[in-house]
Amino acid sequence: MITTPSRRQAASALLALAAMMTAGACSVANSGPEPSAGGAAASTVRIVLPEEPPTLEPCDASLTATGRVTRANITEALTERDPGTGELKPALSTEWKQDSPTEWTFTLRKDVKFHDGSAFDAKAAAFSIDRTLNPKVDCNVNGYVFGGIKLTATAVDDVTLKVKTAKADPILPLRLSFVEIVPTTTNATGKVREPVGTGPYKIAKWDAGRSLRLEKYAGYWGKAPEFAAAEYVWRAEGSIRAAMVKSDEADIAVGLAPEDGAGDSAVQFPNNETSYLRIDATKPPLNDIRVRQAINYAIDKDGLVASVFAGLGKSAGQIVPEGVTGHSPAIQPWPYDMNQAKKLIAEAKADGVPTGTAITIIGRNGIYPKAAEAMEVVQNSLMEAGLSVKIQMLDVNAWLEYLLAPFPKDAGPTLLQAQHGNQAGDAAFTMGQIYGSKGAQSSYGTKELDELISTAEQASGAERQAAFAKALEYQNKDVVRDAVLAHMTGILALSKKVTYKPDAATNDEMRLADIHPAG
Structure with missing residues (x-):
């Protein structure tokens, strides 16, 4: 377990402390006082998120927590x-x-x-x-x-x-x-927290740890959005987010679970997210393919979807879902087979693989509903199979240190709780970064898989589809770099004061121009 906090972790902790210190006077327990509560202007749409954006840096807008605020709202692409x-x-x-x-x-x-x-x-x-x-x-x-x-x-x-x-x-x-477009006056060699863009909204005020306000940009080139402003706040507990919509403290709450109690305000929608565990295949015992196979056999994905995810989702065998170029219909979810998992672990142990080495699940609070509970189910299954597993749940800033290379060197063998949304619709936006040897989110790759990915990236049409499917099938059979869990279904709560139709991109980019006052 990592015991020394990084600067990111320290900053995240300070923000969390600030949020806690302001959470006293409220009508929903622990929800905090809202700038919009008690008579918000009808011209402001109020959105409550599971977490504060770590940054609004445009070139990090492919990260869900950043992109859902930044993309097509503050900045735009070609x-x-x-x-x-x-x-x-x-x-x-x-x-x-x-x-x-x-x-x-x-x-x-x-x-x-x-x-x-x-x-x-x-x-x-x-x-x-x-x-x-x-x-x-x-x-x-x-x-x-x-x-x-x-x-x-x-x-x-x-x-x-x-x-x-x-x-x-x-x-x-x-x-x-x-590629979100920014002016040439933007820092060319470092990131910015609050960008300047061409979008329909500009940043008005970011009160760190508390709220973020965007206001309509009067000089916008396109059709003006209907709301004059958007107010974002964040609450980790899904039940509180849902209650804020029901008590008229928010208009939209995202990232909900069925048990959060949104009631009639709940709207289900198929998102493009796939949950998975990234296996650090460079460190023992995870560097043995039998252990990686055993992890896949040991997890009851159907049971996980039915219980923890309350039936919202579908067990998955690959992180490229149907409808995305490169999806392979030949890849099915790994079957649940605890006996086979135990057998593979025993074989690896007999050959000298240190299967007793503690493996850490690096989880992320709020990555999806009941994230911690899901990892507890996984932990229990892997321990039953014969592995030693512990859990470390982190907030988004600290978790990003494990998502993006270079990874912490002293972490030991890890399984990273992750979620991938291919909102672009092509496996090129999955394969290189997640499975390539030098991918930004890759913990392991092979020369053979790199070559398959490279061939697919330069192909077109039917050849492109077949080439990416071949690369995915090779990964699933000969590399086994991850344990894919489920294709997810999203839930948000919507007040009767607004109309909004979520789609497959909602989790990654919630366009304020698509939100309208009801009636």
């Missing part, structure tokens, strides 16, 4: 994907064409202003792309979306952007839907 149809649509770019296998031209929207009044142009677009791929900034989007892809972006004139890739990349416009 392109955007329709979550319902998968179609790629114009955003800050009105059109694009492929000039050659490695060259693209983007025509940019005219008369767009950033929140600071500066003009959006091709120089800003090229700067934002370069910044996102700059290793000094260490952007999550760089690893998640680009995974080592080399490219150059050049401003031809104010409204024309040329992008050239080192290798053929048939989905470059889709990749660029994750």
Whole structure:
């Protein structure tokens, strides 16, 4: 167990303490006083989240806690994907064409202003792309979306952007839907906490540990949103989030479980998240494939979905779900077979594998409803199979240190509680970063799998689908780098004062422009 807190962990603890100190006068136990409680203006939509965003840095907007606030609200990209149809649509770019296998031209929207009044142009677009791929900034989007892809972006004139890739990349416009555009005055070598964007809302006030307020940007180029402002607060307990909607302290509460008591305000929706355990296959006993196989056999995924997740979800065998290019119908969830798990652990132990070495489950509070309970079920199953397992639940900032490379060196063998949402609809946004040897979220890879991923990334059409499916099947059979648990179903609570239709992208980007006053 890690006992020395990092600076991230210390900062997270201070924020939590600040939140606790302000949680006295409230109508819902432990919910804290709301800026909007007791007569909020009808022009403000009030949203309660499971956790405070760790940052609003645009190049980390592929992280759920950041992206659900930042993407398409504060900042925008050149392109955007329709979550319902998968179609790629114009955003800050009105059109694009492929000039050659490695060259693209983007025509940019005219008369767009950033929140600071500066003009959006091709120089800003090229700067934002370069910044996102700059290793000094260490952007999550760089690893998640680009995974080592080399490219150059050049401003031809104010409204024309040329992008050239080192290798053929048939989905470059889709990749660029994750590059949030910022002005050239943004720090080019370090992250920013509060960005300037072109979106329909700008940051008004971030009271750390308490609330975040966005206000409508009067100079927005597109259709003006209906709400003048959005107020975000965060409460770890799902029952409190649900109660805040029922008591008119919030209009929308996300990340709920069936038992949280949302009642008639509950709305279920299929999200694109898949829960899984990332296995650190570099450290014993997890470096033995028999132990990794045993972990998969020991977890009763159907039972987990039925009990802890209350039937909301579907047991899964791969983190690329149906509807995403590269999904393999041949991969089924690992069957629950405790006898086989025990047999594999015993065989490994007999061959000298230190199966008694303590394995730590690194969990994340609020990653999905009943996250801690889910890990307790996993812990019990793995201990029954013959492994030594303990749990360490962390808040998002401390947990990120284990999600993103380089990982803590003194952690020992770990299983990371994680969740992956492929909102882009292509396995390229999963395979390299999660399973590649040098992936931003990868704890282990092989040369063979790297080659399969590389081949798939350069393919198109039916060949692309088949190549990614082959890579996934190889991973499942010959690498076994994780234990996939379930494709998840989301629940949010919606007050009668607002209308909003959640979709597959809601967990990753909740567009305020899609939220409307009821009636």
